[in-house]
Amino acid sequence: MSTVFDNNTSIKMRIEFPKTKLIPGSMAIWAAILSEMTEFALMFIVYFLAKVHNPEIFYEGPTKLNTSAGTVNTLIMLTSSYFVVRAVMAIRENNSTSSARWLWGAVICGGLYLVIKYFEYQWNIAQGLDTHKNIFYGVYYYVTFNHFLHVGWGTAGLVWVIYRLNTGVYTKDEHEGLINMALYWHMIDLAWITIFPLLYVIR
Numbered sequence: 125m126s127t128v129f130d131n132n133t134s135i136k137m138r139i140e141f142p143k144t145k146l147i148p149g150s151m152a153i154w155a156a157i158l159s160e161m162t163e164f165a166l167m168f169i170v171y172f173l174a175k176v177h178n179p180e181i182f183y184e185g186p187t188k189l190n191t192s193a194g195t196v197n198t199l200i201m202l203t204s205s206y207f208v209v210r211a212v213m214a215i216r217e218n219n220s221t222s223s224a225r226w227l228w229g230a231v232i233c234g235g236l237y238l239v240i241k242y243f244e245y246q247w248n249i250a251q252g253l254d255t256h257k258n259i260f261y262g263v264y265y266y267v268t269f270n271h272f273l274h275v276g277w278g279t280a281g282l283v284w285v286i287y288r289l290n291t292g293v294y295t296k297d298e299h300e301g302l303i304n305m306a307l308y309w310h311m312i313d314l315a316w317i318t319i320f321p322l323l324y325v326i327r
Contacts, residue, residue, distance in 0.1 A: 153304040157311045164315050167267050183327045185260030193244040194324040204233035205313045208306045218296040224289045234279030
């Protein structure tokens with residue numbers, strides 16, 4: 125709220141400024157994101173502890189993985205986050221149809237990620253790279269499969285949001301559920317952006 129004086133008319137006017145929400149999404153989704161990020165943080169701590177005690181194994185480990193598959197999945201996750209951002213922009217412009225289409229793009233990306241990761245696991249096993257190989261691959265499978273599950277139910281969550289968009293539940297003025305899903309999806313993307321260099325690149 126602000127008070128303004130007009131020098132010519134000496135009329136005191138009170139201007140009401142609209143209250144804006146500084147942090148998007150609900151407290152519940154932020155609690156969930158904090159919980160998930162804590163889980164991934166613990167995994168990364170395990171990764172670093174294991175690496176400190178097994179430097180040679182962790183140096184050689186990434187050289188055996190399919191870096192191409194990891195790179196493609198990184199591009200897919202980044203693209204999916206772009207689609208989700210566009211979906212939020214579309215609903216804010218009161219275009220629920222366009223928002224749903226962008227979300228379908230993110231769903232397709234999520235599906236592609238899962239398919240590529242599945243075949244990457246199959247390729248690894250064919251090369252003899254399983255959890256019994258050494259501690260590096262034990263950490264690799266534990267971290268990446270956990271992320272795999274997050275992508276799976278995150279993709280299902282996107283489909284649910286699309287359903288609610290198509291049934292008119294989310295509108296320009298009320299779409300917090302979409303915002304919550306977008307925040308959660310970005311968390312999944314951020315986790316992978318951290319996982320990829322740790323397991324596939326850094327030695």
